[in-house]
Amino acid sequence: MLTETAFQSDSGRLFDRRIPHESPVGPHALSGAIELMGASMSFKRNAEIYGEQEPTDYFYKVVRGAVRTYKVLMDGRRQIGAFYLPGEIFGLETGDEHVISAEAIVDTKILIVKRNVAISLATRDSTIARQLWTLTGCELQRTQHHLLLLGKSAAERVASFLLEMAERSQSGDEIRLPMSRQDIGDYLGLTIETVSRVLTRFEKDAAIALPTCKRVVLCDRSVLERLLD
């Protein structure tokens, strides 16, 4: 993985000039750094981006497509940790080795920056350091939210998933899901059958429409929102 690195890591100073200070919650400077310094890579559907126990050499930003992080357990079950959509950053682990794998869900274009370049930037620029911290904090919050989700009923989990995807894909009421039912099930801790049944139920309740199995239209968000906290 990641051998074709045509890297322009010497543009750090340029970056310092062009990226303004940001609010603590919008870690755009790091994101901007990746835009400016990042090498572009493409991954085919289901290709591995990094594997568990590989060194954490890079940070990643999705340009096009979608990514899943996951762990396969002893018994063969797979838990998906997160989905990443265009514009989102992933791979931000603090240890030396990845503890979770990442794959492209569909054909995907990604920008990568060398981790030690970003970290050495952070050493010189406390704004970058702050944003590295903030971004990891956001990831922590996302994981905590995901953890809470696993305590809820199947309907609540699927509703929460749909509303979150609608939010993040910023495409109004029509969502295009890049991932399979198996992916959704493995993210929500449900079987594909249960995911499918809940979606059918939502459709019958006129909360959603399913023009195709990968496209969801939110017809009545309030039905879904009523299930959440």
Place this chain on the structure above:
Amino acid sequence: MLTETAFQSDSGRLFDRRIPHESPVGPHALSGAIELMGASMSFKRNAEIYGEQEPTDYFYKVVRGAVRTYKVLMDGRRQIGAFYLPGEIFGLETGDEHVISAEAIVDTKILIVKRNVAISLATRDSTIARQLWTLTGCELQRTQHHLLLLGKSAAERVASFLLEMAERSQSGDEIRLPMSRQDIGDYLGLTIETVSRVLTRFEKDAAIALPTCKRVVLCDRSVLERLLD
């Protein structure tokens, strides 16, 4: 909460001299900063340390006792996010407001440092910044591990909990659990009845002994370990 602040936040420079650089995985400088600068506070059993939506004004380190973080959901269920034992740091959120509450499980002594003092230290000293990031990354990893746990069977969850508590309390094979069965259940996403039944089962299998309900002796760790990944 937290009104009796006899704070010595002016010892930052002292700290800079005395805390050496640390490895990325051992964020001891921040911990040391809390030791040196922290104000001591005591909380009675079940007392709130901070509540959801309160401003994130402090970082915390447990000296004596034990702490739980938790969220109460719409339906009245409570999910415990983590337990913190003596020596451990908590309250490290990046947002302006806590998204999760914290309570003392038993009578507990805690050191606190003002968040903005630690952050301004981090601005000047990249070692502190790095450790703030690393510590948040450890918390993220812990949460991911907790998330995986919720996908497993009741026996796996309880076994994992016992082994982790044994590890963290560093008291060999004899664990003293500060928390109730309800706390354990709310951490593992199980009812108290299920927790109790699993413990009884482990006792019958000679994996553990229960001299009292708060004390657990690990007699045969391999029985428990066999359940894990």
Place this chain on the structure above:
DNA sequence: CGACCATTTGATATGGATCAAGCGATGTGG
């Protein structure tokens, strides 16, 4: 068109929740 894979739908099984009762430890007042 036909083969293949993903999704949906249906029938049954099961792990843990729920409901209910008993037990044991801790503390309090007589």
Place this chain on the structure above:
DNA sequence: CCACATCGCTTGATCCATATCAAATGGTCG
């Protein structure tokens, strides 16, 4: 020091949401 109340824990019986097993349907690509 004991009687008794209280609270947390354990044990037992039943129920239910979701898993599992199985079959039908639909969508995609050669």
